[in-house]
Amino acid sequence: MAAKKTKPSFWLFKSEPDVFSIDDLKRDRRTSWEGVRNYQARNLLRDDMKVGDGVLFYHSNAKPLAVVGVAKIVRAGYPDHFAWEPGHKYFDPKCDPDDPAWYMVDVSFVAAFDEPVTRDAMQSEPSLADMMVLRRGARLSVQPVTPDEWRTVVGMGLGARAKGVLAKF
DNA sequence: GCCAACGTTGGC
DNA sequence: GCCAACGTTGGC
Secondary structure, eight states: OOOOOOOOOEEEEEEOTTTSOHHHHHHHSEEEOOOOOOHHHHHIIIIIOOTTOEEEEEEOSSSSOEEEEEEEEEEEEEEOGGGGSTTSTTOOTTOBTTBOOOEEEEEEEEEEEEEEEEHHHHHTOGGGTTOGGGSTTOOOSEEEEOHHHHHHHHHHHHGGGHHHHHTTO
């Protein structure tokens, strides 16, 4: 008998589409998620995200504000080496390679929504009332999503295609 | 462009 | 260790 699969967790990653959009992820298929410089988010990246977890890809500072697709964690947390590359935009002079302060994960593309699930639509959906991204002042750039929220948003974004995508997790 | 909500910094 | 000042995020 195969080892029992541990249950996946689910996350929401914010990205400004001018910087890196779901289309960029679709093109690249896989990317590293470096540059997160917040300790709470760091702890999630370092301690809580595992291979196989699901990611809602959210466009922030955009029109429309929306979850635009789904990605998957394909490498768990590892040190964000850009923090100790002088000249890199994510260089952090206080960072010691022997005691890494910042972490990153790798994600791969799973699906783009045909119709983005807009912030407005999520705000109108009662079952998403507690979703962190909808809360005022929720600035965390990577944040946890409950399994129910995950299923709801993926269902809203993919319709008939949702079942097949949900089955990947 | 505005500004509320945070997180960080640094003087004391 | 407090807290004011400052910088950033990100919705509106």
